[in-house]
């Protein structure tokens with residue numbers, strides 16, 4: 001065999017084996033997942049459940065705005081890194097393949113410039129906190145390096161009664177706003193927050209998460 005052929009076959013083998021291991025095998029794994037029937041409560045419920053309506057639209061807003069470049073959605077096992085993820089209060093158990101069975105795309109994320117969001121829906125933040133934080137993270141977390149997403153909000157003149165959805169600004173953000181104006185969320189902002197509040201990946205214990 002000449003050298004060119006050896007290089008070609010070597011490259012082919014490298015790419016094929018990584019594709020099999022990193023794309024094909026996980027695809028088979030996720031496709032064979034089935035919902036878990038949780039019968040602890042008042043009646044059997046399925047977990048996970050597919051997103052719909054506003055939360056589903058919000059998942060696309062999350063994707064379009066690149067939130068996953070700074071935020072992961074995966075809780076690592078207790079045995080990994082001194083159980084750091086669970087000790088930080090990000091969740092009560094690790095995440096497993098089944099937690100993502102309805103996600104399209106699955107946004108596990110690779111960087112943690114900000115905290116993990118796998119469970120942000122049950123970590124005690126309300127919609128108005130999220131709105132103010134998205135409008136300008138520093139209003140809620142002094143010194144935050146998360147970029148503001150002000151383009152998801154609209155500044156408009158108050159006509160008649162102020163909107164019940166208007167953000168209740170504080171500090172310099174309040175001082176900056178001319179009197180007679182208000183900041184209201186766009187439908188994208190409302191959808192995005194419905195998505196964040198739907199993120200509750202570890203409340204239901206799954207048998208395989210203990211393995």
Ligand code: HEC
Pocket residue numbers: 062065066067068069070071113114115117120123130137138141144145146147149192196
């Ligand atoms: C450049 C990196 C970066 C991007 C992009 C980014 N964030 Fe953040 N995010 C951070 C950092 C850093 C923090 C921690 C400081 C803070 O709370 O503001 C944070 C905090 C958060 C928190 C609070 C989490 C907690 O546990 O307190 C939420 C919710 C959040 N981000 C949502 C989003 C959403 C939604 C998007 C996309 C629209 C986004 N982030 C995009 C860096 C980022």
